[in-house]
Amino acid sequence: MGSPSQPIDDLVNEFVALNRRRLYGAPPLGVPELERWQTLRQTLEQRLGDGFEGLLAIVERRAHFRFPTHLEVRFASAAELCSACLENISEGGIFVATRRPLPAGTPLRLWISVADGRAEMAGRVAWVRPKDSSSGPAGMGIRFADLSDEQRDQIAQVVSRTSHRAGHA
Numbered sequence: 001m002g003s004p005s006q007p008i009d010d011l012v013n014e015f016v017a018l019n020r021r022r023l024y025g026a027p028p029l030g031v032p033e034l035e036r037w038q039t040l041r042q043t044l045e046q047r048l049g050d051g052f053e054g055l056l057a058i059v060e061r062r063a064h065f066r067f068p069t070h071l072e073v074r075f076a077s078a079a080e081l082c083s084a085c086l087e088n089i090s091e092g093g094i095f096v097a098t099r100r101p102l103p104a105g106t107p108l109r110l111w112i113s114v115a116d117g118r119a120e121m122a123g124r125v126a127w128v129r130p131k132d133s134s135s136g137p138a139g140m141g142i143r144f145a146d147l148s149d150e151q152r153d154q155i156a157q158v159v160s161r162t163s164h165r166a167g168h169a
Contacts, residue, residue: 008047009160015040016091016156023091066090067159074111075123075142077102084139086112091155093126093143101128101140108142112158119154122146 018037022029029037066088073096074083087095094112102108106125111118123142131138144155 008044011040011044011047012160013156015044016159020091020152020156066095069158071113071158073113074118076109077106087137087139089155089159091144091152091159093123093141095139095141097137097139099131099138101125101130101138104128104140107145110142110144112155114154114158119151119158121151121155 015037018029018033018040021027022034022037067090068088069086071086071089072083073086073094074081075096076082082098082100084096084098087097089112094110102125104125104127108123108125110121110123112121122145124145125140126143127141129136129139129141144151147155
């Protein structure tokens with residue numbers, strides 16, 4: 001397992017790279033790499049579990065770790081251009097807190113702040129949480145669509161930077 005003194009950024013970066021290969025198969029993971037991926041996942045669950053209430057339950061249901069954040073995102077549908085706050089981000093998508101979520105299935109253009117400007121990418125509203133929900137703030141879960149390798153790298157950098165800013169370095 002990762003050393004207790006090993007910086008969380010290093011663990012996240014290694015996990016993200018292996019997870020990307022596990023999900024997209026470019027190139028596929030061998031047995032030793034899959035075992036390392038499992039070890040990293042367990043380590044991250046242990047180290048982040050205390051800091052992020054409920055993260056372990058979420059991780060068990062998802063292919064990607066989600067990290068809390070408050071980055072600005074701009075998004076455009078065919079009908080409107082909006083700005084909102086990201087509640088969390090992962091390699092697979094984002095949750096956008098907004099009182100006016102768009103309907104599930106709506107295709108979007110997204111602009112997310114990254115280290116060297118803004119990353120532009122496509123997404124689709126995967127699900128909606130109404131404003132009267134007791135499970136959290138109103139908003140929408142957006143799944144990234146058709147990401148290039150460069151866009152995946154940009155998202156991985158944002159995820160790493162987000163985990164660092166949250167005090168897990």
